[in-house]
Amino acid sequence: MPLLAEAVAGFRRTMSPHRTPTPNHTRTPMQVTRQQIVTRGFANRCCNCGADTLFKPGTPFGVHEACASCGMKFDRGEGFYLGPLVINYGVTVFGFVLPVIGFYVYRNLSAGMTIALAVGGAILLPVLLYRLSWSWWLTGYFYFLPTKLTANRDGLGEDLED
Ligand SMILES: [Zn+2]
DSSP: OOHHHHHHHHHHHHHOTTSOOOOSTTSOOOSSOHHHHHHHHHTTSOTTTOOSOSBOTTOSSOBOSBOTTTOOBSSOSTTTTHHHHHHHHHHHIIIIIHHHHHHHHHSOOOHHHHHHHHHHHHHHHHHHHHHHHHHHHHHHHHHHOGGGSHHHHTTTTOOSOO
């Protein structure tokens, strides 16, 4: 069959109102729902299995590369650590330092107190928010890409490596 005729026949099959629709029931429903992703993530737990394996015990800043329970990778590749960094920076600057400067400008906070609060907050808050920023980042990542969870990949035929 000539190429053009083959293309026209394929187009007609695709556009035909009598064509067989792609069955949706062949896809496996997600094992981990978005609600579970949020509740597990905000509890600093693995979004995939819910185990308390995100952080290394006894270390304030130690993040496991993968879940010890289910094996899912937390570190999704090069540059993934920038997500928590951006969240941490954003919360610190826009949630604390700028409001403190606003108090200086509009509410007569002294210059010395403003500097002390801004510098102190800029040093202390990232330390306090470190674990939360990792959890929030992973929660957001898997909330919008739930099929990246290994539990949700079963039956979807997706590449298990990314
Ligand atoms: Zn897990």
